Amino acid sequence: MNQKHIIQDIEKIITVGIAKINEPLKTYTHTKTGGKADIFVQPGSYEEVQGVVQYARKNEIPVTILGNGSNVIVRDGGIRGIVLHLVRLDTxxxxxxxxxxxxxxxxxxxxxxxxxxxxxxxxxxxxxxxxxxxxxxxxxxxxxxxxxxxxxxxxxxxxxxxxxxxxxxxxxxxxxxxxxxxxxxxxxxxxxxxxxxxxxxxxxxxxxxxxxxxxxQPLEYPSCGSVFKRPPNHFAGKLIQDSGLQKTRIGGAEISEKHAGFIINVDQATATDYLNLIKHVQQTVKAKYNVDLETEVKILGEDE
Ligand SMILES: Cc1cc2nc3c(=O)[nH]c(=O)nc-3n(C[C@H](O)[C@H](O)[C@H](O)COP(=O)(O)OP(=O)(O)OC[C@H]3O[C@@H](n4cnc5c(N)ncnc54)[C@H](O)[C@@H]3O)c2cc1C
CATH class of the missing domain: 3.30.465.10 (Uridine Diphospho-n-acetylenolpyruvylglucosamine Reductase; domain 3)
Incomplete structure (x- = not known):
């Protein structure tokens, strides 16, 4: 099924909310990075959410849920299928x-x-x-x-x-x-x-x-908050700080000087910059302290 057919079907389900094709997700993520959603839907009622989910299931179209985008990195290739952005349901x-x-x-x-x-x-x-x-x-x-x-x-x-x-x-x-x-x-x-x-x-x-x-916290910059979970018996921020990684930069993404657990978007970073920096941090901390840092942030979508 192509995008045009899907959006036509979805427009029959959605009467209060909105639906769009190829919507850039960087508008909706707190890191201000990420590719496009094939189909982007903001449902206006529970019935509309249910209608879209049932439709997607019947037609084997993947569905990804997005809230306020404050704990996600959407890869630069974007998200295939339907992205349900639920912010209109806010009472x-x-x-x-x-x-x-x-x-x-x-x-x-x-x-x-x-x-x-x-x-x-x-x-x-x-x-x-x-x-x-x-x-x-x-x-x-x-x-x-x-x-x-x-x-x-x-x-x-x-x-x-x-x-x-x-x-x-x-x-x-x-x-x-x-x-x-x-x-x-x-x-x-x-x-x-x-x-x-x-x-x-x-x-x-x-x-x-x-x-x-x-x-x-460096709240003056776009970020996704603490990138890594707290590993048992350690603090992620302290391990990163002690590894001398603060201010390390890849592309436009930088490890914050104010809080080592945050990666900030200082200059038009891409999701790839974020992911490369995350990998660099994980490898450095593993080599120095033999600790595995697991991401707290959810990584969605596909590479370009
Ligand atoms: C500056 C900053 C500070 C932060 N401080 C904290 C903090 O102190 N403590 C903390 O815990 N977190 C913190 N966070 C992370 C983040 O705000 C939280 O994890 C928040 O709960 C994510 O909500 P969201 O709506 O932005 O979810 P999103 O980032 O949009 O999504 C996160 C995950 O939840 C899923 N999801 C979203 N909505 C739904 C839904 N309705 N149903 C099913 N799945 C859903 C998504 O698919 C995704 O996998 C911080 C982030 C930033 C940028």
């Missing part, structure tokens, strides 16, 4: 001490809604630039908090295209991993269970975490 509602957020809502916005309602538990998320869906998939966390501590239930679309409500026994959270990733499920909605707290204290904690983040 957030509060009932008592629960917050229900759709997958495309920014987790930062959810933490602000929690603050406004004097609900504690999501302060850790106040500087994580991802969507709710991406945060569940990654079990995002910071400064001792993580999604696993506050998630009560999730509505997902299985890879077979069926809607399923998952509870705490199903999440199988680990360090930056979850059952949503293992099962290739699309997260549609999350229900967070929070606790009534003191608004001034919640605000104070969020201010403190923001200060720590701004003073330690």
């Amino acid at each position: 957030i509602t509060v009932t008592d001490q629960k917050i229900v957020a759709r997958c495309g809502a920014a987790i930062i916005d959810v933490s602000r809604v929690a603050l406004r309602n004097s609900l504690t538990g999501l302060e850790f998320a106040c500087g994580i630039p991802g969507t709710v869906g991406g945060a569940l998939y990654m079990n995002a966390g910071a400064y001792g908090g993580e999604v696993a501590h506050v998630l009560q239930s999730a509505l997902v679309l299985t890879s077979e295209g069926e809607l399923l409500r998952m509870g705490p026994d199903d999440f199988q959270f680990g360090y930056r991993r979850s059952a949503f990733a293992d099962q290739k499920a699309t997260v549609l909605e999350a229900t967070f269970q929070l606790i009534l707290g003191d608004q001034a204290l919640i605000q104070e904690k969020m201010n403190d975490l923001t200060f720590q983040r701004e003073s330690k």
